[in-house]
Amino acid sequence: MAITVVGSVAYDTIETPAGKRERCLGGAATYFSLAASYFTDVRVIAVVGDDFGRRQEAVFEARKIDTRGIEHTAGKSFFWEGSYLDNLNEAKTHNTELNVFASFEPKIPEAYRDSEYLFLANIDPVLQRRVREQMPDVKLVAGDTMNYWIKDHRPALLEVLKGLDILLINDTEARMLAGNNNLVQAARGVLSLGPQTLIVKHGEYGATAFFSEHSFPQAKSPHHAFRAPALPLEEVVDPTGAGDSFAGGFFGYLASQRELTPAVFRRAMFYGGVMGSYACERFGTERLQQLTRKEIDDRFTVFRELTHLD
Amino acid sequence: MAITVVGSVAYDTIETPAGKRERCLGGAATYFSLAASYFTDVRVIAVVGDDFGRRQEAVFEARKIDTRGIEHTAGKSFFWEGSYLDNLNEAKTHNTELNVFASFEPKIPEAYRDSEYLFLANIDPVLQRRVREQMPDVKLVAGDTMNYWIKDHRPALLEVLKGLDILLINDTEARMLAGNNNLVQAARGVLSLGPQTLIVKHGEYGATAFFSEHSFPQAKSPHHAFRAPALPLEEVVDPTGAGDSFAGGFFGYLASQRELTPAVFRRAMFYGGVMGSYACERFGTERLQQLTRKEIDDRFTVFRELTHLD
Numbered sequence: 024m025a026i027t028v029v030g031s032v033a034y035d036t037i038e039t040p041a042g043k044r045e046r047c048l049g050g051a052a053t054y055f056s057l058a059a060s061y062f063t064d065v066r067v068i069a070v071v072g073d074d075f076g077r078r079q080e081a082v083f084e085a086r087k088i089d090t091r092g093i094e095h096t097a098g099k100s101f102f103w104e105g106s107y108l109d110n111l112n113e114a115k116t117h118n119t120e121l122n123v124f125a126s127f128e129p130k131i132p133e134a135y136r137d138s139e140y141l142f143l144a145n146i147d148p149v150l151q152r153r154v155r156e157q158m159p160d161v162k163l164v165a166g167d168t169m170n171y172w173i174k175d176h177r178p179a180l181l182e183v184l185k186g187l188d189i190l191l192i193n194d195t196e197a198r199m200l201a202g203n204n205n206l207v208q209a210a211r212g213v214l215s216l217g218p219q220t221l222i223v224k225h226g227e228y229g230a231t232a233f234f235s236e237h238s239f240p241q242a243k244s245p246h247h248a249f250r251a252p253a254l255p256l257e258e259v260v261d262p263t264g265a266g267d268s269f270a271g272g273f274f275g276y277l278a279s280q281r282e283l284t285p286a287v288f289r290r291a292m293f294y295g296g297v298m299g300s301y302a303c304e305r306f307g308t309e310r311l312q313q314l315t316r317k318e319i320d321d322r323f324t325v326f327r328e329l330t331h332l333d
Numbered sequence: 334m335a336i337t338v339v340g341s342v343a344y345d346t347i348e349t350p351a352g353k354r355e356r357c358l359g360g361a362a363t364y365f366s367l368a369a370s371y372f373t374d375v376r377v378i379a380v381v382g383d384d385f386g387r388r389q390e391a392v393f394e395a396r397k398i399d400t401r402g403i404e405h406t407a408g409k410s411f412f413w414e415g416s417y418l419d420n421l422n423e424a425k426t427h428n429t430e431l432n433v434f435a436s437f438e439p440k441i442p443e444a445y446r447d448s449e450y451l452f453l454a455n456i457d458p459v460l461q462r463r464v465r466e467q468m469p470d471v472k473l474v475a476g477d478t479m480n481y482w483i484k485d486h487r488p489a490l491l492e493v494l495k496g497l498d499i500l501l502i503n504d505t506e507a508r509m510l511a512g513n514n515n516l517v518q519a520a521r522g523v524l525s526l527g528p529q530t531l532i533v534k535h536g537e538y539g540a541t542a543f544f545s546e547h548s549f550p551q552a553k554s555p556h557h558a559f560r561a562p563a564l565p566l567e568e569v570v571d572p573t574g575a576g577d578s579f580a581g582g583f584f585g586y587l588a589s590q591r592e593l594t595p596a597v598f599r600r601a602m603f604y605g606g607v608m609g610s611y612a613c614e615r616f617g618t619e620r621l622q623q624l625t626r627k628e629i630d631d632r633f634t635v636f637r638e639l640t641h642l643d
Contacts, residue, residue, distance in 0.1 A: 111514070204421070206537070207567045227516070228538035231565055250639050252560040255541055257517045289642055329560050330640050332599055 024162075025064040026278050027135045028052050029154040030144025030267075031124060032069040032079075032093060033101035035307060038108060041260040047307035048079050050101060051144035051167065054264035057311040058271025058298040059142075060086040061319055063278040066135045068092035068154060070127045072100040082312060091132045098123045111259050112226050131157045140278040143187070144267060145169050148179040155186045163283065165189035165274050167266070173200050184217035191222045191270050206231070210248075222273070222292070224266050229253040232292060239285055246285050251292035252330050254300045254322070261306045265299040268311060272298030272319075290323075297322045334472075334588050335374040337445045338362050339464040340454025340577075341434060342379040342389075342403060343411035345617060348418060351570040357617035358389050360411060361454035361477065364574035367621040368581025368608040369452075370396040371629055373588040376445045378402035378464060380437045382410040392622060401442045408433045421569050422536050441467045450588040453497070454577060455479050458489040465496045473593070475499035475584050477576070483509050494527035501532045501580050516541075520558075532583070532602070534576050539563040540602060549595055556595050561602035562640050564610045564632070571616045575609040578621060582608030582629075600633075607632045 030052030036045050056065045066089040071079075075095065083090045104118040129150055141158050143151040143166035151166060166187050172180050173196060184190065190213065198204055201212030206223065210233035213221045219237040224230045229252040239246060273295030280287045297319055304310045340362030346355050366375045376399040381389075385405065393400045414428040439460055451468050453461040453476035461476060476497050482490050483506060494500065500523065508514055511522030516533065520543035523531045529547040534540045539562040549556060583605030590597045607629055614620045 205567070205569065207565045210565075225538055228535055229560075233565075248565055248639055250539075250562040250565075252539075252562070252640075255517045255520075255543075255558055255560075257515070259515065286643060293642065327642055329558055330562075330642075332603065332637055332641070333596060 024139040024278050025066060025135075025137070026059055026140040026142055026274060027066045027068060027092070027131070027138040027158065027161075028055050028059070028142040028144055029068040029129055029150065030055060030142075030146050031101045032067065032071050032075070033103055034074070035102075035263060036104040037261055037263050037306065038106040039111065039259075039261050040108060041258075042306070044261075044306045046102075048082055049103065049263060049307055051146070051264075051267045053082075053308060054267035054302060054311065055142060055144050055271040055274075056083065056088045057086055057308055058268040058302070059275030059278070060088050061298075061314060061316055062272070062275030062294070065089065065275070066092055066132075066138060068129050068131065068135070070094045070096055070123045072096065072098040072123045075100050082308065085312065089134070092130075092135055094127075094130070096123050105263070107262060111262055114263065129154050129157075139163070140274065142166065142270065142274050143183065144270070145172075148172050148176055148183045151183045152179065152186070155183065163188050163277070165191060165270070167191050167270055168196065170196055170199060181216060187218045189220045189222065190218040191224060191266075191273070193224045193226070193266065197221065197223045207233075224269060225253070226262075226265075227253050227255070229296060230269065230292060232288065239283070239288075242285055249285075249289050249292060251289070251296050252326060253296050254326060254329065256300060256303060259303045262303050263307065265302045268302035269295040269299035272296070293323055293326050294319070296326055334449040335376055335447070336369055336450040336452055336584060336588050337376045337378060337402070337441070337448040337468065337471075338365050338369070338452040338454055339378040339439055339460065340365060340452075340456050341411045342377065342381050342385070343413055344384070345412075345573060346414040347571055347573050347616065348416040349421065349569075349571050350418060351568075352616070354571075354616045356412075358392055359413065359573060359617055361456070361574075361577045363392075363618060364577035364612060364621065365452060365454050365581040365584075366393065366398045367396055367618055368578040368612070369585030369588070370398050371608075371624060371626055372582070372585030372604070375399065375585070376402060376442075376448060378439050378441065378445070380404045380406055380433045382406065382408040382433045385410050392618065395622065399444070402440070402445055404437075404440070406433050415573070417572060421572055424573065439464050439467075449473070450584065452476065452580065452584050453493065454580070455482075458482050458486055458493045461493045462489065462496070465493065473498050473587070475501060475580070477501050477580055478506065480506055480509060491526060497528045499530045499532065500528040501534060501576075501583070503534045503536065503576065507531065507533045517543075534579060535563070536575075537563050537565070539606060540579065542598065542602060549593070549598075552595055559595075559599050559602060561599070561606050562636060563606050564636060564639065566610060566613060569613045572613050573617065575612045578612035579605040579609035582606075603633055603636050604629070606636055
């Protein structure tokens, strides 16, 4: 079943110990879409400037991602510049230019209206909410956010959280959002703000899902938490977009399944980890453009073997 | 089969967000022994001062830990003072007094000689090596160390590593020891220094074992890595000794099994995580003194459920 995703489609200039790339295709919605496209149909809502051309468009087309919701407007596309020279786990931002995103008014194409899954990638919560409100009938809504919105745009973000089934954020963001340094207590705090389920991403250590009583209404026994590993990687070329790729693999797999059971959710977390690990293997979206479903399933097997007990 | 452990038996003054305890029983060998004692016979080699009395002795006796190798000498026992007020994942050391450990000459009691397992807890590598040399016939040797020895006592430490089957250290120590920030590459570097197997402890995120071709000589297929989770804890009262308790649970379980197979190793990692998580639930060794095997196996089941895929 189709996913509609709203978020940034952007240019990134990235420096890591492996080298530097100028203005490569990036943005949360781009990474999410590419990762999810290996599992299900994906439709993007974003805005780009007149610097976004055929070559960039072709990246989406090659993965059969619907780009009719990408608005083209005069000006420059969203631009981010960052580096990971000291610490591959945390980007140092040198420059963020919202450009055409500053005045973006998201519109949902008619062809997107029957999407059953909605992903609100990390953008201004005001925009996330507008998209959510225009798609009241979706079956499942997940979303992401970041420290900037948690800290300085809290009221708008709290409104978004009320309409989310699943929130995906990292450790620091979860602690900041709940105002509690203990992850279990922070998770409970976040779940009380609206989402039925919280996924906390731990970067190279994997991710933990915290469930509420509403996560699996059909399940016989309560499910409190699930932890999926990340693959220890031999070489991390560029961690940009790993979290968005995790979200794409996770949500893409969920959307490809008939029912949301605890077992499906767990496998989805593993697929998220798989897509996040692939994203790091080359600069920008290079690796995510070139995968096969067999490579994805092979790595799923490696992940399972990495943590399998008996 | 019996484990002999050499390491510190000490007094700790600890402050955490949950409170403060003055001079409670601590030390790497103490935590290790208590944790391992739920799985197998444990024999301790250490030195204590005349401040170590019947009450402390009774803690070991209650768990049937052999203390004939604990030498009593004039002076004060090893003392450590630290706090975790800002960060529960990392102790801030305020004071370390080696005291009677400064002139310790470890002697192995005759009754310890048939131990098939040897654990070299975190102490001066010169002492670790002396104990190792006095027990040449053990079946399996594991050990721990810390940043101080890696940084300032490298030659002595490298000698110890040559005689180790399994090294247990944390992320920072592994990266420091190999001089490489990538964990997979660092692991390969550490394995080239002697240990057949490296376990990297990630604190609240669990632990990863990196295997070499010598880890399981009998195994049909190669085993590269295994990742065991840690339990997300509702309340961390005091993380002191969690790593030593992990080692005790891990090595204690290994020593209780007939064969060292990949499956046994994996279960041992889970038992390590279980004992580490229990250690954090109360101050000092309080929780480790009061466990039942049923509580341990119940939590093992929780850990398995936390990561089980199908």
